[in-house]
Amino acid sequence: MKPFTKKPSAALPGDVCRILEHNEETLYLSLTGRLDASATAQLWTPLLNLVENIAPQLLRVKADAVTYCDGAGIGLLMELARRQLKRQGQYSLNGLKEEIAHLWSQYQPEDFLEIHSTRPQPCCMPEEAGRLVVHAWQSMLDMVRFTGELTLALLHAARHPRSVRWPEVWLVMEKAGVNALFIVGLISFLIGLIMAFQATIPMRQFGVEIYVANLTALSMLRELGPLMTALLLAGRSGSAFAAELGTMKINEEIDALTTMGLAPIPFLVVTRVLATVMIMPLLSLFANLMGLVGGAVVLLSLGYPLITYINQVKAAVNLLDLTGGLAKTLIFALIVAGVGCLYGLKTRSGASAVGDSATRAVVMGIILIVIADGLFAVVYYYLGI
Amino acid sequence: MPESPKTIIKVKNLTVGYGDTIVLRDVSFDVGRGEIFVVLGGSGCGKSTLLKNMIGLYRPRAGQILYDGQDIVTAEGVQRRSLLRSIGVMYQSGALFGSLTLMENVRLPLEEFTDLPDPAMDLIAAMKLQLVGLKDFGHYLPSELSGGMRKRAAIARAMVLDPQILFLDEPTAGLDPITSAEMDQLILQLAESLTMTFVIVTHELPSIFAVADRVIMLDQRAKGIVASGSPAQLRDTSTDPWVRSFFRRETTPVAIQQEDRPPHE
Numbered sequence A: 001m002k003p004f005t006k007k008p009s010a011a012l013p014g015d016v017c018r019i020l021e022h023n024e025e026t027l028y029l030s031l032t033g034r035l036d037a038s039a040t041a042q043l044w045t046p047l048l049n050l051v052e053n054i055a056p057q058l059l060r061v062k063a064d065a066v067t068y069c070d071g072a073g074i075g076l077l078m079e080l081a082r083r084q085l086k087r088q089g090q091y092s093l094n095g096l097k098e099e100i101a102h103l104w105s106q107y108q109p110e111d112f113l114e115i116h117s118t119r120p121q122p123c124c125m126p127e128e129a130g131r132l133v134v135h136a137w138q139s140m141l142d143m144v145r146f147t148g149e150l151t152l153a154l155l156h157a158a159r160h161p162r163s164v165r166w167p168e169v170w171l172v173m174e175k176a177g178v179n180a181l182f183i184v185g186l187i188s189f190l191i192g193l194i195m196a197f198q199a200t201i202p203m204r205q206f207g208v209e210i211y212v213a214n215l216t217a218l219s220m221l222r223e224l225g226p227l228m229t230a231l232l233l234a235g236r237s238g239s240a241f242a243a244e245l246g247t248m249k250i251n252e253e254i255d256a257l258t259t260m261g262l263a264p265i266p267f268l269v270v271t272r273v274l275a276t277v278m279i280m281p282l283l284s285l286f287a288n289l290m291g292l293v294g295g296a297v298v299l300l301s302l303g304y305p306l307i308t309y310i311n312q313v314k315a316a317v318n319l320l321d322l323t324g325g326l327a328k329t330l331i332f333a334l335i336v337a338g339v340g341c342l343y344g345l346k347t348r349s350g351a352s353a354v355g356d357s358a359t360r361a362v363v364m365g366i367i368l369i370v371i372a373d374g375l376f377a378v379v380y381y382y383l384g385i
Numbered sequence B: 001m002p003e004s005p006k007t008i009i010k011v012k013n014l015t016v017g018y019g020d021t022i023v024l025r026d027v028s029f030d031v032g033r034g035e036i037f038v039v040l041g042g043s044g045c046g047k048s049t050l051l052k053n054m055i056g057l058y059r060p061r062a063g064q065i066l067y068d069g070q071d072i073v074t075a076e077g078v079q080r081r082s083l084l085r086s087i088g089v090m091y092q093s094g095a096l097f098g099s100l101t102l103m104e105n106v107r108l109p110l111e112e113f114t115d116l117p118d119p120a121m122d123l124i125a126a127m128k129l130q131l132v133g134l135k136d137f138g139h140y141l142p143s144e145l146s147g148g149m150r151k152r153a154a155i156a157r158a159m160v161l162d163p164q165i166l167f168l169d170e171p172t173a174g175l176d177p178i179t180s181a182e183m184d185q186l187i188l189q190l191a192e193s194l195t196m197t198f199v200i201v202t203h204e205l206p207s208i209f210a211v212a213d214r215v216i217m218l219d220q221r222a223k224g225i226v227a228s229g230s231p232a233q234l235r236d237t238s239t240d241p242w243v244r245s246f247f248r249r250e251t252t253p254v255a256i257q258q259e260d261r262p263p264h265e
């Protein structure tokens, strides 16, 4: 907000406001004509500065020549009254036309001594820090509770597959999966291509360019295919879930579900989690393939025949590499869908809340995916996969 | 009230609709300066649609909406801005901005359309909130308020510029009868003191009898106006069955109430 700018040079518009009398005690003003928003805007600062400089004990305003006075004009009269009240001076306003006097009489200067326009801000660092800690603790509790509820709901769904709303599952699979094919394919292809291309330069020094195939295949299948798919889905679908459920929360649709006896987690979350869990391995498989295609393009351009590349890839990776990578995507899918839905359901009211939820869902989703990937790396290392 | 008010809005052969459906066909009426004009009709008959077309939000299929002879549909640039400056609108859903506090919501038109200094805007916004009984809630976000409070805040925002014409879509729906009567009182006062014109959609019979100078009644099947006149005329003389049953539903108690004590104390 702009600070109140004092412009002492701005002259009092004489056609609207004149000083009738001015001594140590009293300032007697007369107002004339239309006091609408534009006239008031011109008058406001000079008039208030004048009154402030003189600081009269009694301020008298003669308003019988005011022909029109809307909310802005009444506001000016009120501001004069309010300032007099604050410095414990007196104020008398007379001659207002009857209709305008009606408007004026609706307000009491005492009511406007203080005006709060913005939200009170929390004050100091310790308070902020305390809030943050409590908030983080609450979020963790929420996440644990949600995980528990989701597990129960998924177990229930596994025992009673008919209770799942499959049409919605297919719909989510289409939106989160089929419609993501292009972006997943493109990114994976480029990653394969770039990785292979960057690797050829050092490899060529040792004359082992063909091992670029090994590098591309291993890193795509074990790491990058699943990871890139998960990150893309976290950005694409995790945020969509959060926004969708968040909007439902704001519109009281979630409350409506609850009162109809439909718990939101089985009704809304299970479908999304199932769909994501089913679609993510498939997407990741596609990503692997596209990554390998990217690598192939590089090796073909170096003059190796395709069959050599394929044989090299076959020798480099085994089934365990592939399945190990795909197994990770199951957990990634749980994270993406779970976090998206959790933040959606946690949305608080307000228009910006949905946006906040979507943002948090993406950030939290990515963090958890990367952590999970690190854990997998350690576990796979000890298992010898 | 002026005896024969000069026309301020002239609606000529207006046809409005969405996509392939026509909601209202060939509607014409005039609204006089300083008049309180009430639009009635069953749910879904197109009252909100009519209002949104009248304020130039949608382009009508056919017909004209003239403000002092100026067509709001074709107005552009400065003309359009000055037209918009002269009207205030309260939408049925309130349409407060969720990320702004009440005070900021009410201040927004002032910031946009006037050169008033900052403290002036704060004071004027606070005064408008006081009028609707929300002065102490200036720093609340709309989502922290009840439905009726949001409605009242929306009224405050619509009238903060004291526009020449105020469009109110169901301003008192969902308010308790006492607050509702206070809003009616406010409308009457503004119409009298500032010669403001009101176009109001409402279903509240007491409000209609308290404020309305003239009423038009829309009908979904007829896709147009089926009755118009003062509320008393409609109650006593209308031959349309819908109009009759609408007014009969409550006319007796209202009539008694109005005789027993003044409608607003």
Ligand SMILES: Nc1ncnc2c1ncn2[C@@H]1O[C@H](COP(=O)(O)OP(=O)(O)OP(=O)(O)O)[C@@H](O)[C@H]1O
Residues within 6 Å of the ligand: B018, B023, B041, B042, B043, B044, B045, B046, B047, B048, B049, B050, B092
């Ligand atoms: N955005 C829209 N798109 C398509 N049709 C709409 C839209 N808004 C309203 N309608 C249709 O236009 C018709 C009139 O709607 P409108 O909102 O004007 O009714 P109303 O008279 O204001 O009703 P209520 O008293 O319930 O508010 C309805 O049949 C509705 O289905």
Ligand SMILES: [Mg+2]
Residues within 6 Å of the ligand: B047, B048, B049, B092, B169
């Ligand atoms: Mg409506």
